[in-house]
Amino acid sequence: MSLKFTPDHEWIRVDAAGVATVGITPHAQDALGDVVFVDLPEVGKTYAAHDTVGVVESVKAAADVFSPVSGEVTEVNETLRADPSLANSDPQDSGWFFRIKLSDPSQLDGLMDEAAYAELLKNA
């Protein structure tokens, strides 16, 4: 399915099995600058939507990473942990942060589609 977005500048992509991949948007990485560190959630742990699940730090700043949805974290991107610059160079693909098994897929309805997110950025 297509991408959805949060007002906190995360993207989320859900696969057929109901597992979502989450990362930060190109806009978020651009605003942060060179990413030098990521803190990722714990695999197997359950989080509620809007919980702080990680941190992304650039040379200048630190920002929280929130979970867009509720569920159990099934996987984190160890490649990103080793090379945080992937969040800058490839934010919507190899720079993903974590995968989460949705406990309430209806939460996706509250997120923005690509057009709505583009609109948010335009008005930011």
Place this chain on the structure above:
Amino acid sequence: MSHSADSELILTPLHALHLELGARMVPFAGYAMPVQYPKGILAEHLHTRQSAGLFDISHMGQVALRGDDAAAALETLVPMDIHGLPEGKQRYALFTNEQGGVLDDLMVIPRQRADGAGQELFLIVNAACKVQDVALLQTLSDRCEVVPMPEQALLALQGPQAVQTFARLVPEAADLVFMTGRWMDVPTEGGAIRIFATRSGYTGEDGLEISVTAADAQRLARLLLSLPEVEPIGLGARDTLRLEAGLCLYGHDIDTSTTPVEAGLTWAIQKVRRHGGARAGGFPGAEVILAQIDQPNLAPRRRIGLIGLDRTPVREGTELLAADGRSAGRVSSGSFAPSAGGPVAMAYVAAEFAVPAGTLYAQVRGRAVPMQLQPMPFVPHRYWRG
């Protein structure tokens, strides 16, 4: 310098050039300043360490003190030997307060006046402190003339290739050694540009700081940027470069609550101004500062360097605990250090924790991040001393 209509921020003479170069502008000490250019802080930092970076530091204050009594007068505000400073030799100095704290740090160099009408002391002070510094200097106005120079811009050209690159334009620049300065003419197609250059900086690298009139600043900056070694560098990289070099940032690593001894800046106070010296004391806070020099145990805290033992950046304000859980102190500056390749920090800790190679635990988001004390600079200085 001019004011922008919509934001109240002061614009430097290079503002249009920054925008043209794609800089991300941020407010800093009342100025609109470039924090980074499109290549980003990491690339700019590394470029400066291997080649030559051009910085706009026109927000800093430039002030001249004129008159035969200027050096003696300035010595009443700073614990440095100004009287004994020969023309063309630059010195790091501190304005102190009655408690022995630091009001600002500055550079001082005696030089010929631009109009040739004798000597003056040329001072460069921090942007955020310059109004207060000029007011402080005005208290000397019965002894010397205090001349703020807002019409001057300031550029820094820093990096291992900075001076040899600049010397292609002005060969005599290569004759300068670290912490000396002189007037020079930069030949250009539109006529020579008169500059005052010192071989100094705030990156730990060899390089120059160049005072130039606002009217000539953009022409000079464009000329320097046309040299293949030179890239524009923003304030973001300036901060990581100075942090790796172990250099204090006023308002963070030194302020009115830190004495020069606590800050590890005792080296900046010449013997002639210490107890037993010919002009001992006679500056604000002398009693406190000189007693701390004689008996370092009177200085309760120490500025130390720390390197992170894991990848977590540790930022200003972070509390540091000892292994037994006691509070040791607080981080005054901290970041990821691009050349050191990991997190570094400066901190103030109680003297008992300033143990070589000791371990302290930074409290970051509820986790204890181990950091090890390390002598500064984190990256070796590469000054040219001749």
